[in-house]
Amino acid sequence: MDLQQKSIITTLAESRLRHRREELEEERELKIAEAMTTHKKPAWKCADCRRLIKGNDMFCPACGQFWEDCADNAYQETAASSSMRSQTPSRHTSYRSYTQGNDYWDGWHSHRASSASPRSRQQKPKSQRTRQGEGKGKEGKGKGGKGKGKGNKSQQSPLQGMGQEGMAPLPPPPMPPPSGPSESWMQFAAPYHAAGGPPQETPMNAPSLAETKLKEVMGILKKNETELPAEVAAVMKDNKVNEGMQKIQGMHEAVEELGNAQQRLEQVCFARAQNLASWRQFLHLSVQRWQEYTQRFQGQEKHNLEQIAKARDDVKRAQAIFKELQDRGVITVEADEDPELMDDALMNTESSKKIEDGLTHLTTSLGEFAQQADLEHAAAEEQQKKRQRKDVQAEPTPTGSKPLAAPSMQPFGGAHSG
Incomplete structure (x- = not known):
């Protein structure tokens, strides 16, 4: 095998490898874009009925208004500036450790406890221990008995804001720009390269440099089809x-x-x-x-x-x-x-x-x-x-x-x- 054939085979292998890398990169970008677009949207709050609604719901189930017309702007801005959005508590996580020292969650629960919504007034049934503790607090005399009774009431206040299932609500989404919800979510889901910045789209009709070079190599190989090795002949x-x-x-x-x-x-x-x-x-x-x-x-x-x-x-x-x-x-x-x-x-x-x-x-x-x-x-x-x-x-x-x-x-x- 002479030097010219070796260089042709090397160029052909490099071009195939480059094409394979480009295909893998495109598949990766498509997967990232799909994952970003299907990402679960955080919840939002209605300003009229003061109700927390899922992020995927476009209308308030209580008043029937569109989310752009009835969304609470103050609630959205406070939730966007919160620093505790990296973790969402579940049934198995400690709600007290998550909300302790967070002014936003304390204020939100105090506001939710005073809300007129019927869902916020629902409470879990009291267990036998809680009833015994309250009975002891009422039977106690002097300041100690009163303090014990108040302590039991203060321990129940975080559970009232959690609802019937004992789960903490999701943080609300940031307010979208006036252009509309579809454009805002599309801008959020736009993929970026690792080097930074949006990907530059190449024209569909114009061939790339690798394709042009590959065509030249294939033209040279067609002239000497009988003298090519078996691997190159299979590729041809x-x-x-x-x-x-x-x-x-x-x-x-x-x-x-x-x-x-x-x-x-x-x-x-x-x-x-x-x-x-x-x-x-x-x-x-x-x-x-x-x-x-x-x-x-x-x-x-x-x-x-x-x-x-x-x-x-x-x-x-x-x-x-x-x-x-x-x-x-x-x-x-x-x-x-x-x-x-x-x-x-x-x-x-x-x-x-x-x-x-x-x-x-x-x-x-x-x-x-x-x-x-x-x-x-x-x-x-x-x-x-x-x-x-x-x-x-x-x-x-x-x-x-x-x-x-x-x-x-x-x-x-x-x-x-x-």
Whole structure:
């Protein structure tokens, strides 16, 4: 084995070792991140009902408020500044040794003992020894008896703050920033390298220096495949298998992306066809509706004109009777002729004619729009049938040559402007 082959084998082994180290480092970071994100959150306290709640609960079970709205800020700050958060007492640890000399826990228990919560007022049943001690303290005379009785009461005060199970509550969590709980916990769980500082992400598409060098080495080895040792040949074989798998995976991804793109194209084309169908239906219904409006207007106008003519006849008859009585001398008041009644019939006829002409023009325009939309729909269906006989990739554009410039899609104002 010459020097060149030894250097190639050494470089290949170093690159594989480096890749293995990087994989182990990534696995370690993922485990750390998972452990940090699944870390149990400490408890928090509600400011309204003064109740201690688990850290995983987002709402207060008593008042039902969200934890950001009802969390006790003073309680959070005091708990964050406490120096006794490194150890959480359990049933088997000494609660007295943990809380002795700690002002925060003494103050918290004194506040909890005076709380109005029903849970804090619950006490453990007194044992027989405690009852005997209290009986002796009450039976004792003088200062000694009183002191003994007080001593028994003072020894029970730490147990009252512990609750029914005799466990000390967990310290509350620190108040998160205003950005929200999810961002604060994600920032808390972000992994860091041992050297310090956040890890620098490398671009996914850009190959690293080790990969580039490995490709160069593999290219040199492919030129002399027949003269390679058995170990190097096995590595080359595994590399070929991996490259083949990567190519197959890339082909599958490309086919899947093409299928998704074609599906999106079909969806948007179907949406456009539905829009055009609804537009044609609207035009036909509009034509029918405005025809009904025109007929209704004509009927109402005819009825109104008949009523006006009848009222005019009544006015003329009343004027004739009034004039006859005036000629006889029965009525001495003169009747003034209304000039509006003279030209009223002509004015009503002209206004009704204008309204009828406008309705007729609108109905005709809507009918033309509907006919043009039907013609465009028929042309699009014929073109779609022709394209189905050809290859799908020859014409990737959706059906319809000018979907946005169709005359039937123009607004009504543009159609009536001429």
